Amino acid sequence: MRRVLVGALIAIVLGFVALHLAGARACVGVLSGTMPASDEALALGLAYALAWFAAVVLVPIATLAMIFDTLVERRAWRASRRP
Amino acid sequence: MHLLRRLLCAALATAIWVGSLHVAFERAPAAVAAPLAERQLEAFERDESLAELRRSNPEWDLMARTFAVLAFANLALREPREAARYQAAIDRIIATTRADVAAHGPRYFLLPYGHHATHSLFVDGELALMMAARGAHPELAVRIERIVAELERAPALLGESYPDEAWLFCNVVALAAIRLADRAAGEPDRHAALIARWVANARANLVDPTTGLLVSKTDRAGRALEGPEGSTIWLVAALLRIVDDDLARDQYARAKSELAGDLAGFAWAREWPASWPGGDDVDSGPTIPIVGANAGSSGLALVAARAFDDRDFTDGLVASLQLAGFPLDGGAAYAAGNRLADLVILYALVQGPLEGRA
Numbered sequence: 001m002r003r004v005l006v007g008a009l010i011a012i013v014l015g016f017v018a019l020h021l022a023g024a025r026a027c028v029g030v031l032s033g034t035m036p037a038s039d040e041a042l043a044l045g046l047a048y049a050l051a052w053f054a055a056v057v058l059v060p061i062a063t064l065a066m067i068f069d070t071l072v073e074r075r076a077w078r079a080s081r082r083p
Numbered sequence: 084m085h086l087l088r089r090l091l092c093a094a095l096a097t098a099i100w101v102g103s104l105h106v107a108f109e110r111a112p113a114a115v116a117a118p119l120a121e122r123q124l125e126a127f128e129r130d131e132s133l134a135e136l137r138r139s140n141p142e143w144d145l146m147a148r149t150f151a152v153l154a155f156a157n158l159a160l161r162e163p164r165e166a167a168r169y170q171a172a173i174d175r176i177i178a179t180t181r182a183d184v185a186a187h188g189p190r191y192f193l194l195p196y197g198h199h200a201t202h203s204l205f206v207d208g209e210l211a212l213m214m215a216a217r218g219a220h221p222e223l224a225v226r227i228e229r230i231v232a233e234l235e236r237a238p239a240l241l242g243e244s245y246p247d248e249a250w251l252f253c254n255v256v257a258l259a260a261i262r263l264a265d266r267a268a269g270e271p272d273r274h275a276a277l278i279a280r281w282v283a284n285a286r287a288n289l290v291d292p293t294t295g296l297l298v299s300k301t302d303r304a305g306r307a308l309e310g311p312e313g314s315t316i317w318l319v320a321a322l323l324r325i326v327d328d329d330l331a332r333d334q335y336a337r338a339k340s341e342l343a344g345d346l347a348g349f350a351w352a353r354e355w356p357a358s359w360p361g362g363d364d365v366d367s368g369p370t371i372p373i374v375g376a377n378a379g380s381s382g383l384a385l386v387a388a389r390a391f392d393d394r395d396f397t398d399g400l401v402a403s404l405q406l407a408g409f410p411l412d413g414g415a416a417y418a419a420g421n422r423l424a425d426l427v428i429l430y431a432l433v434q435g436p437l438e439g440r441a
Contacts, residue, residue, distance in 0.1 A: 025409055025411065025418050026411060026418050027418070028409050028418045028419045029418060029419065029420065029421055031369060031378060031407075031419040031420075032369070032378045032379075032419055032420045032421055032424055048409075049409075049419075052409070056104075056406070057100070057101075057104070060096075060100050061093070061096045061097050061100045061101075062093075062096075063096075064095075064096035064099060064100060065089070065092045065093040065095070065096035065097075066092075068092040068095055068096060069088065069089055069092040072088060072092065073088075
């Protein structure tokens with residue numbers, strides 16, 4: 001389960017980086033109601049916005065949560081191993 | 084047990100990250116303004132087209148020019164060494180706008196439903212405000228008197244922007260133009276009586292009874308057609324500081340109470356109060372559900388926050404801008420908006436000297 005989550009988080013970050021390198025950041029004007037130049041620009045803009053917020057908000061929270069969970073799990077395991 | 088542990092870890096991670104995220108997006112207002120100013124000055128010096136704005140709404144073309152002039156007028160006062168450059172850009176904008184109106188009439192800057200209008204306070208007021216911000220223009224006095232005559236003729240002291248539509252935004256822009264023109268002429272109280280009557284009428288007849296906020300649109304007789312709208316009231320409150328400080332402060336306090344939101348160092352503004360079920364239009368832009376954060380209202384809220392030196396609200400709005408505005412080229416533009424939004428932000432951050440404040 002954890003591997004699946006880590007894989008998903010890495011995919012989000014890579015997806016964001018790919019969109020950024022493709023110049024999709026310049027397409028997010030759709031968020032202000034500005035008419036997009038094309039349907040492709042609209043799709044890129046929306047995808048970039050979603051990827052950005054996922055990368056900036058969701059990924060760090062999920063990463064921190066996994067770290068905390070791992071630490072707690074290890075601490076509990078060590079405690080169970082003590083005589 | 085595992086599930087509970089994971090939920091608690093997720094809650095702790097959320098609290099830590101959300102609580103500290105704003106630190107990464109805090110910026111000093113001057114640092115945000117500088118790249119915007121340079122980019123926009125160069126754009127107007129190159130006569131960069133505003134056609135992209137016109138495709139969405141021809142009103143945005145005129146508003147972009149107005150906010151550019153207001154921003155450049157303030158920057159000329161803040162940066163005397165660059166004043167000549169800013170003033171040259173202002174003169175170019177005013178000349179081009181006069182030419183466009185002379186060639187096409189006010190409809191050039193109006194939505195299609197206003198194309199049969201023979202006059203528009205939206206156009207007249209913004210052009211007069213540009214000239215008043217420049218401080219001197221051969222046509223300024225005539226344009227001011229024309230606006231004054233229109234207001235005096237109107238049954239409710241409200242000039243029309245479209246046939247039988249009076250926008251408070253446009254009327255306050257016109258009043259600000261009158262006051263700035265009077266100051267520039269050395270007669271600051273020349274139209275004080277008209278302004279006092281306008282303010283008295285606004286307090287008595289143009290206020291939403293639930294929120295106490297000025298409505299955004301009326302008919303020519305002064306009957307409300309739309310309620311208090313964020314993308315209108317913030318700028319109205321800010322410009323009212325030039326016209327009537329008491330009403331301005333009252334409206335800003337009410338707008339903050341009804342429209343402002345904040346969370347963990349980020350701030351935003353709603354388009355409509357909870358008591359007024361309005362929808363988004365082309366000027367307000369989209370709204371993020373649940374929190375009700377609206378792009379147009381939030382951008383103009385920054386104008387008001389700075390006008391009233393509300394530092395906490397300013398800092399929160401700037402942080403939100405950095406998070407959700409998608410700055411490009413080191414902050415020279417914001418991808419989530421458009422050139423009008425960039426100019427509104429620039430004006431918000433550099434206003435003060437022109438309006439008679441520090």
